[in-house]
Amino acid sequence: MNTSVIRFILGYVVGFLGLFLMLPIMVALIYHEDVWIYYAVVAFPCLIIGILNSYFRPKKFVFYLKEGFFCTGASWVALSVIGALPLRLSGEIPHYVDALFEAVSGFTTTGASILDNVELLTHASLFWRSFTHFVGGMGVLVFLLTVIPLAGGEGSQFNLMKAESPGPSVGKLVPKLKNTAQMLYLIYIGLTLLEFILLLIAGMTPFEAINTSIATAGTGGFGIYANSIAGFNVACQWIVAIFMFIFGVNFNFYYYLLFHHARDAFRMEEVKMYTALTVGSIGIITINILNSSANLFEAVTKAAFQVTSIQSSTGFSTADFAQWPQTSRCVLVLxxxxxxxxxxxxxxxxxxxxxxxxKAVHKELISYIHPRSVRKTRMDGKPVNHDTIRSNNVFFGTFMLIFFVSVFALSFEDLDFSTIFTAVIATMSNIGPGLSMVGPAANFAFFSDFSKIILIFDMLAGRLELFPILMLFHPNIWTDLFKKRRCKELKHAGKVLKK
Structure with missing residues (x-):
């Protein structure tokens, strides 16, 4: 393994985390809060590490998929471990495991919280929680590709981006991968600014609007009030609901629309299915909760908000959907x-x-009916290769295995099954709230440290598509790392003996 390039990338991640921590320092100074000192204590060592790291560039930049996966997993662990420190040092979250849970929930855009009353936090910490969503939404390594010159060729950069980007495949929007990353961030920031402006017009204060916008953009869901979005007017709720849906759409769709490829945009089967699921779910839940709502518009508003919130994995709420009828809760869990x-x-x-x-199931059925037929699986009119289908099947199996093991591990808490089941899926899918004791009106504070660590792992595994985090636990990775270091030490010792 190319340990020097791993060290280099991790150093840059820590350095940029130091830059990111300057933002809550500025917020603390604006609102005259003493908490800025705790963010500064963490920020400046990170900045020093980042600056020193830039002077020790690796001689060889080429790295492969395993280095990309390792860098991704290690980077997100480092972000979370360091990002939790200001919350712990300030005393706003006294217990480090709780602070780590909150930081991981932020960076993975989960939005699950251990705080009983979020309104007791300072403005700086409220902003930091929301900003971690914005950092984690598009991905910190994708951000690195946009701002620093990573040598090593397109293949190495692709391995880094593939390890962090969600979904079964990663493609280029434009010929150079760096330009693709920049294009993605341009769309990301542009949509965030648009939502911010609309929320200001709808009646939010600048602080409320910026926190809500960046939390929506990352599909995170950390609110700055205990009742999430319920306290805002209906116009604000509809704006947030629309943008939650927007940020849940494949960003390739927006690229095609912006750059005169509308035909390619509207032939994307995934976007069609995503839209159909959203509209259908809103219709079912609206009918199901109509009797408990004041009128049809209120029912549609509540249904639309919660469906877009859950399906986009944002986790904002305007109602305690844990109290809704069984059918509505079933739809949301699915x-x-x-x-x-x-x-x-x-x-x-x-x-x-x-x-x-x-499509794979349909192809299998056809092969039973017509054994000699040769059919290719197609997506958006393009053939899907066997490796993609194989990795898709492996992902499903691995996801369910981790899910069941996590449910079993949490069963020792002796809680009701609905709480345990939805706590695991809400963290693995980076949703935030679940049902019963982890519903939108509750939090995750009552879990033991052991269960919180399990849920922390689930959040990281879910955000990073399982394998970058699982790779950190594979003994061969660490054997390769230490073997190379040992070889270098022996080589150096040999040179010394010759002299």
Missing amino acids: LMFIGACAGSTGGGIKVSRFVLMG
Whole structure:
């Protein structure tokens, strides 16, 4: 393994985390809060590490998929471990495991919280929680590709981007991968600014609007009020609902629309299915909760908000859907598994994987009916190769294995099954709230440290598509790392003996 390039990338990640921490420092100074000192204590060592790292560039930049996966998993662990420190040092979250849970929930855009009263936090910490969503939404390594010159060729950069980007496949929008990353961030920031402006017009204050916008963009769901979005007017709720849907769409769709490829945009099967699922779910839930709502418009508003929130994996709420009828809750739990589109900032298994699975099942049935027929699986009019279908099947199997093991591990808490089941799927799919004791009106504070660590793993595994995190636990990776280091030490010792 190319350990020097791993060190180089991790150093840049830590350095940029130091830059990101300057933003809550500025917020603290604006609102005259003493908490800025705790963010500065963490930020400046990170900046120093980043600056020193830039002077020790690796001689060889080429790295392969395993280095890309390792860098991704290690980067997100480092972000979370360091990003939790200001919350712990300030005393706003006294217990480090709780602070780590909150930081991981932020960076993975889950939005699950251990805070009983979020309104007791300072403005700086409220902003930091929301901003972690914005960082994690598109991905920190994709961000690195946009701002620093990573040598090593397109293949190495592709391995890095593939390891972090959600969905069964990653493609280039433009010939150079760096330009693709820049294009994605341009769309990401542009949509965020548009939502910010609309929320200001609808009546939010600038602080409310910026926190809500960046949390929506990352499909995270950390609110700055205990009642999430319920306290805002209906116009604000509809704006947030629309943008939650927008950020759950594959970003390739927006690229095609912006650059005169409308035909390619509207032939995307995943986007069609995502839209159909959203509209259908809103219709079912509206009918189901109509009797408990004041009128049809209120029922549609509540249904539309919660469906877009759950399917995009944002996790905002305007109602305690844990108290809704059984059918509505069933629809929402199914949407937790499905999630948003690949290539979006949303979580879940992804709509494209379910589409591919359906096509694979149909192909298998046809092969039984017509054994000699040769049929290719197609997606958006293009053939899908066997490796993509194989990896899709492996992902499904691995996802369900981790899900069941996590449910079993949490069963020792002796809680009701609905709480345990939805706590695991809400964290693995990066949703945030679940049902029963982890519903939108509750939080995750009552879990033991052991269960919180299991859920932290689930959040990281879900955001990084399982394998970058699983790779950190594979002994061969660490054997390769230490073997190379040992070889270098022996080589150096040999040179010394010759002298």
